Amino acid sequence: xxxxxxxxxxxxxxxxxxxxxxxxxxxxxxxxxxxxxxxxxxxxxxxxxxxxxxxxxxxxxxxxxxxxxxxxxxxxxxxxxxxxxxxxxxxxxxxxxxxxxxxxxxxxxxxxxxxxxxxxxxxxxxxxxxxxxxxxxxxxxxxxxxxxxxxxxxxxxxxxxxxxxxxxxxxxxxxxxxxxxxxxxxxxxxxxxxxxxxxxxxxxxxxxxxxxxxxxxxxxxxxxxxxxxxxxxxxxxxxxxxxxxxxxxxxxxxxxxxxxxx
Amino acid sequence: xxxxxxxxxxxxxxxxxxxxxxxxxxxxxxxxxxxxxxxxxxxxxxxxxxxxxxxxxxxxxxxxxxxxxxxxxxxxxxxxxxxxxxxxxxxxxxxxxxxxxxxxxxxxxxxxxxxxxxxxxxxxxxxxxxxxxxxxxxxxxxxxxxxxxxxxxxxxxxxxxxxxxxxxxxxxxxxxxxxxxxxxxxxxxxxxxxxxxxxxxxxxxxxxxxxxxxxxxxxxxxxxxxxxxxxxxxxxxxxxxxxxxxxxxxx
Numbered sequence: 432x433x434x435x436x437x438x439x440x441x442x443x444x445x446x447x448x449x450x451x452x453x454x455x456x457x458x459x460x461x462x463x464x465x466x467x468x469x470x471x472x473x474x475x476x477x478x479x480x481x482x483x484x485x486x487x488x489x490x491x492x493x494x495x496x497x498x499x500x501x502x503x504x505x506x507x508x509x510x511x512x513x514x515x516x517x518x519x520x521x522x523x524x525x526x527x528x529x530x531x532x533x534x535x536x537x538x539x540x541x542x543x544x545x546x547x548x549x550x551x552x553x554x555x556x557x558x559x560x561x562x563x564x565x566x567x568x569x570x571x572x573x574x575x576x577x578x579x580x581x582x583x584x585x586x587x588x589x590x591x592x593x594x595x596x597x598x599x600x601x602x603x604x605x606x607x608x609x610x611x612x613x614x615x616x617x618x619x620x621x622x623x624x625x626x627x628x629x630x631x632x633x634x635x636x637x638x639x640x641x642x643x644x645x646x647x648x649x650x651x652x653x654x655x656x657x658x659x660x661x662x663x664x665x666x667x668x669x670x671x672x673x674x675x676x677x678x679x680x681x682x683x684x685x686x687x688x689x690x691x692x693x
Numbered sequence: 694x695x696x697x698x699x700x701x702x703x704x705x706x707x708x709x710x711x712x713x714x715x716x717x718x719x720x721x722x723x724x725x726x727x728x729x730x731x732x733x734x735x736x737x738x739x740x741x742x743x744x745x746x747x748x749x750x751x752x753x754x755x756x757x758x759x760x761x762x763x764x765x766x767x768x769x770x771x772x773x774x775x776x777x778x779x780x781x782x783x784x785x786x787x788x789x790x791x792x793x794x795x796x797x798x799x800x801x802x803x804x805x806x807x808x809x810x811x812x813x814x815x816x817x818x819x820x821x822x823x824x825x826x827x828x829x830x831x832x833x834x835x836x837x838x839x840x841x842x843x844x845x846x847x848x849x850x851x852x853x854x855x856x857x858x859x860x861x862x863x864x865x866x867x868x869x870x871x872x873x874x875x876x877x878x879x880x881x882x883x884x885x886x887x888x889x890x891x892x893x894x895x896x897x898x899x900x901x902x903x904x905x906x907x908x909x910x911x912x913x914x915x916x917x918x919x920x921x922x923x924x925x926x927x928x929x930x931x932x933x934x935x936x937x938x939x940x941x942x943x944x
Contacts, residue, residue, distance in 0.1 A: 448781075449788030530702035535710060542921035543883040545890060546898075549905035549913045554727060629797040636802060637890055645800075649891075652803035660803045668796035675795060 475658045483658035484665075492647070497666060499642035503559075504624075504631040507566030512623050515571040516616065519578025523612070524604065529579070536575060544569050544626075545633045557638040562631075569630035570623035577619025581612030617685050621678040628674055632667055729911045734918075737911035746900065751919070754885060754896040757813070761820025762881045766874055769825040773832025794830065798823045798884050802891060811892045816885070823884040824877040831873020835866035864941075871935045878931055882924050897923075 457477060464474040487493040522529045522536075548565055555561040585608050593603045635645025644663050651659035711731055717723065718730035729737075741747040775782045776790065802819060809815040843865065847857045889898020897916060904912035 445784050446788070448784040449786075451785050452789045453792075527698065527702055530699045531706035534703045534707050538707070538921065541925040542917055543886045543924055545883065545887040546901065546917055546920040548890065549901040550910075550917055553905055553908065553910055553913060629799060632797055633799045633887055636799060637887070648800070648803040652806055655807060657804065657807050660807060664796060664800050664804060667800040668792070671797060672792070672795040 475661070479658045480661050483656070484662045487659065487662060493662070493666070496642055496644050496647045496663075500631050500635065500644040501670070503562060503566055503635075503643065504627040507563055507627045507631065508570045508620075508624055510563070511567030511570030511627070512574045512620055514567070515574030515619070515623070516578050518571075519575040519616075519619075520582065522575070523579045523582025524608070540572055544630055545637065548634060548637050552638065557640060559641060562634040562638060562641075562643075565634045566627050566630050569626040573622040573626060574616070574619045577615045577622070578612065581615025581619075582608055584615070585611040614685070617682065621682060624678065625671075625674055628671060726908050726910060729914070733911050734914045737909070738915045738918075741900070741912065741915060747915070747919070750895065750897050750900045751923075754889065754898070755923075757816050757896065758820060758881055758885050761817045761885070762824045762878060764817065765821030765824030765881070766828045766877055768821070769828030769877070770832050770870065770874075772825070773829035774836060776829070777833045777836035790829070794826050798826075798880070799887055802888060806892070811894060816888050816892070819888050820881045820885050823880045827873045827877040827880060828870070831870050831876075832866070835869035835873075836862065838869070839865045868939055871938060875928065875931050875935065878927055879924065882920075882927060886920055 460474060461477050464476040464479075484493075518532070518536075522532050544565060547568065548561070551561045551564050555564065589607050589611055590603065593607045598606060631643070632645040635641075635643035636649050639646040639649035644667055648660050648663040651657075651663070714728075715731050718725075718728055718733075722728075725733075738747075772786075772790075776786060777783070798819065801822060805815050805819055809818060839862065843861050844857070847861055852860070885896075886898045889896040890902050891898075893899045893902040897920060901913050901916035901920075904910070904916060
């Protein structure tokens with residue numbers, strides 16, 4: 432998604448305008464919280480949120496949950512992305528595999544990812560294994576698709592060059608098809624990274640036993656601890672931001688040579 | 694010869710999967726709580742239709758989707774347009790918009806439950822939020838992407854603002870905006886199923902979650918299949934609308 436970065440001119444403090452909505456919102460929020468009564472149940476004061484942040488930080492709870500969510504997302508990316516790349520390669524290189532696998536792939540893909548959770552939960556329980564399977568699945572879909580598309584779109588003239596050099600099947604793949612498909616494969620992996628973070632939070636919300644930011648939020652919700660919920664949202668959001676930033680940077684880096692190609 | 698092989702393979706592979714599935718259950722390799730046969734799933738499908746359970750859950754889910762999606766997508770469209778067309782709106786709301794966009798919608802579920810309860814309002818709001826961002830982003834990006842020269846031509850001809858909108862802005866941006874709307878429809882369905890699984894008081898998600906808790910694997914599978922078919926159907930339907938709306942492009 433190409434989005435023009437907002438022009439924040441450092442010399443004119445226009446960026447201060449951008450602070451108006453959040454500051455107004457926070458003031459309104461604190462005002463509601465201060466009213467007390469029924470409002471106090473729904474709105475927690477900012478001081479309370481800050482206190483929750485400090486408590487969770489110093490007790491090590493936050494680090495534990497955060498680490499476990501991040502670990503789940505990354506291992507899901509590794510497993511789902513790895514298998515997905517292999518399946519995508521098989522489908523991209525062999526027509527019979529493509530014909531046999533794509534109807535199954537396309538029909539499984541239609542099910543909303545978290546919709547698998549009740550089924551996977553029946554099979555593998557509501558522990559870490561089920562969560563990992565769903566997260567890996569969310570990484571699997573985009574990597575298969577982009578690996579496959581990448582290999583399909585290798586230009587015919589590049590393959591002709593291979594034929595001229597009498598490369599065998601493996602050499603053609605390794606020296607020509609794989610490098611040509613690499614930008615697309617990376618795009619798939621980047622998408623998978625974003626998806627695994629979202630699905631990690633989703634599965635942890637649904638199967639809220641065990642560690643994780645989603646689980647922490649869900650348990651806090653049951654105890655009506657909005658302060659903890661807000662701290663978790665903050666960290667989920669910051670991570671989402673970091674992932675998007677990383678993807679943007681990495682794609683500039685990894686995909687930059689693509690535009691040079693005539 | 695080749696196209697024949699394609700047809701044979703693409704029909705036979707799902708069929709083979711079904712046959713293996715049926716065979717595995719016929720030989721009772723797994724207990725029925727772990728794997729039920731395809732015929733049992735079909736029977737469960739018949740059962741939930743006969744009792745009217747499926748129709749009830751599905752109509753609840755789809756009504757909810759319609760409400761949340763329409764609200765979210767139209768607000769998103771208006772917001773995205775405002776953000777792109779007005780420098781002031783962009784400066785004031787742009788950073789907040791960009792920051793909120795980073796947070797996965799699902800992460801808002803616990804907060805919204807605390808603030809709004811688990812009633813209809815909560816579900817509509819969470820779906821609307823899921824639908825809002827892709828449309829807003831697509832509208833913002835595509836209006837920003839309209840070449841300056843288009844505006845110059847329009848001011849050269851002294852075209853009034855409604856002509857600018859109807860003859861220039863809409864044709865130039867509609868393909869991207871529709872793509873954003875399509876994405877937001879898919880997201881809305883995903884978030885709806887997730888919200889119904891979490892809150893589990895009505896709808897397709899509740900049917901699946903109850904099935905899970907009662908170890909009714911057949912009902913869970915019916916739910917998975919229906920969720921997939923509806924998701925696919927919605928996307929296809931929208932694709933057709935999209936093609937219809939954009940038919941002038943190829944003409």
